[in-house]
Amino acid sequence: VERVLAAAARLRGPWKVRPLDYDKPYNHSAQNNLGVKDSGAEVFFLLNNDVRLPGPQVIQELSNWALEPGVATAGPRIVGRKGLVSAGTEIFPKPELPGGAGIRESECGIYSREIRETSGNSFACAAVNAEVFRALEGLDERVFPAQYNDTDFLIRAAKMGRSHLFVGTEEIFHQPGQ
Numbered sequence: 001v002e003r004v005l006a007a008a009a010r011l012r013g014p015w016k017v018r019p020l021d022y023d024k025p026y027n028h029s030a031q032n033n034l035g036v037k038d039s040g041a042e043v044f045f046l047l048n049n050d051v052r053l054p055g056p057q058v059i060q061e062l063s064n065w066a067l068e069p070g071v072a073t074a075g076p077r078i079v080g081r082k083g084l085v086s087a088g089t090e091i092f093p094k095p096e097l098p099g100g101a102g103i104r105e106s107e108c109g110i111y112s113r114e115i116r117e118t119s120g121n122s123f124a125c126a127a128v129n130a131e132v133f134r135a136l137e138g139l140d141e142r143v144f145p146a147q148y149n150d151t152d153f154l155i156r157a158a159k160m161g162r163s164h165l166f167v168g169t170e171e172i173f174h175q176p177g178q
Contacts, residue, residue, distance in 0.1 A: 073126045
C-alpha cells in the first residue's frame with residue numbers, strides 16, 4: 001500500500017488516491033465496486049497492480065475521452081514483453097457459444113495506434129465513466145467475482161447505448177497473467 005501511495009504521489013496529478021479496507025474473501029468485482037461507491041469522481045481508473053504507466057498524461061487523456069458524451073470506457077494500447085497485448089477487444093464468430101460469438105483482446109496492429117471505437121477495453125487499464133458504472137450498478141460480484149467482469153460490464157454498457165473508445169495514442173505496459 002505504501003508503494004502504491006508513493007507512486008501516486010510521484011505522478012503529481014489532481015487525483016485522490018486512498019487505500020480502502022477489504023477484509024473479505026477475494027472478489028475482484030466487489031473490491032472495485034467498493035472503490036467506486038465512495039468516490040465522488042466523474043471518471044475512475046481500473047488498473048491492475050502490475051501496470052506501468054509512462055506518466056500522468058495517460059490518466060488525463062483516457063479520462064478526457066471517458067467523459068465524452070455516450071462513452072462508457074476509454075482504454076490505451078497495451079504492450080507486454082513480446083509486443084502488442086491489446087488494441088481493445090474484438091467480437092469474433094464462434095458458433096458453439098450461445099449467441100454465436102466470442103470476445104477477446106485484439107492483437108491486430110493495423111489500427112493499434114489510432115483512436116477508434118471498439119467493442120470494449122480491458123479493465124487491466126481503463127478509464128470508466130462513473131455515471132455509466134453507477135447506472136449499471138457496477139460489476140457483477142456474484143456471477144463474475146474474478147474474471148470476465150470487464151466483458152460483462154462492456155456488454156451491458158453497449159446494450160444501454162454507450163460506446164467504448166480505444167485510445168491507441170496512449171500506451172502502457174502490462175504482462176497478462178503475472
